Amino acid sequence: MEFIDTHTHTYDEAFDGCEDEIIARALAAGVSVQLQADVDSRERERMFALVERHPGVLRPMLGLYPGSVDKDWRREIDALEAWRGRGIVAVGEIGLDYHYGADTKEEQKEAFRVQLELAAAWDLPVNIHLREATEDFFAILRDCRHLPLRGNLHAFSGSAETFDRLRRLGGDWYVGIGGVVTFKKASIGEDIKRIPLDRILLETDAPYLTPVPHRGERNESAYIPLIAAFVARQKGISLEEVAAATTANAKRLFSI
Numbered sequence: 473m474e475f476i477d478t479h480t481h482t483y484d485e486a487f488d489g490c491e492d493e494i495i496a497r498a499l500a501a502g503v504s505v506q507l508q509a510d511v512d513s514r515e516r517e518r519m520f521a522l523v524e525r526h527p528g529v530l531r532p533m534l535g536l537y538p539g540s541v542d543k544d545w546r547r548e549i550d551a552l553e554a555w556r557g558r559g560i561v562a563v564g565e566i567g568l569d570y571h572y573g574a575d576t577k578e579e580q581k582e583a584f585r586v587q588l589e590l591a592a593a594w595d596l597p598v599n600i601h602l603r604e605a606t607e608d609f610f611a612i613l614r615d616c617r618h619l620p621l622r623g624n625l626h627a628f629s630g631s632a633e634t635f636d637r638l639r640r641l642g643g644d645w646y647v648g649i650g651g652v653v654t655f656k657k658a659s660i661g662e663d664i665k666r667i668p669l670d671r672i673l674l675e676t677d678a679p680y681l682t683p684v685p686h687r688g689e690r691n692e693s694a695y696i697p698l699i700a701a702f703v704a705r706q707k708g709i710s711l712e713e714v715a716a717a718t719t720a721n722a723k724r725l726f727s728i
């Protein structure tokens with residue numbers, strides 16, 4: 473069985489010194505590729521250095537994370553251009569986070585819109601981080617309807633209805649399902665039953681959002697099969713089926 477972790481941060485300092493071990497454990501668990509979500513210019517060099525040590529296994533995304541948006545956001549986005557052509561598979565993680573960034577809403581909206589335009593110009597999918605900003609998110613996507621957008625909502629914890637609403641806007645959209653799906657109180661555990669398998673991607677968002685039974689510990693890509701097994705159980709299908717479909721989805725969307 474082959475799996476792909478479509479959103480992780482193996483370069484995060486939480487893994488300092490044990491990155492190779494983490495990558496080896498993931499490969500042993502069948503996770504053949506780990507897509508690295510970019511955050512901002514402070515961590516970018518570290519991310520690319522690790523990616524270049526593990527070509528083909530780690531693949532980079534490029535983008536300014538909403539939690540890193542401040543008054544200097546324009547300069548941060550201008551800096552992205554220099555990294556173009558280094559095997560980037562998506563623009564991400566980009567989006568809106570009003571939980572942690574309630575005082576930078578206007579800047580976040582602008583930075584998000586500009587990066588959607590960038591993704592369309594570069595012909596890349598987007599990897600979207602969305603938290604407590606659903607209405608502004610849909611307003612921006614409506615404004616950007618003329619762009620040929622495709623991508624996924626990472627760490628999706630919304631409802632099947634929210635996802636339907638996104639698909640009705642047009643574009644080629646997926647949901648990234650991570651450890652949250654295994655949490656008892658998370659409604660996505662039920663909603664996943666109503667999201668078609670051909671729209672689902674697997675992800676860890678390591679080192680965060682660790683799935684049950686490791687909740688509370690540091691997350692890592694080797695836990696992807698635990699998330700896949702939960703999805704298989706909820707949908708009443710085999711683990712093999714979930715692995716095959718989600719891997720094919722990731723390969724199609726990210727052209728890997």
Ligand SMILES: [Zn+2]
Binds near residue numbers: 481509
């Ligand atoms: Zn992330």
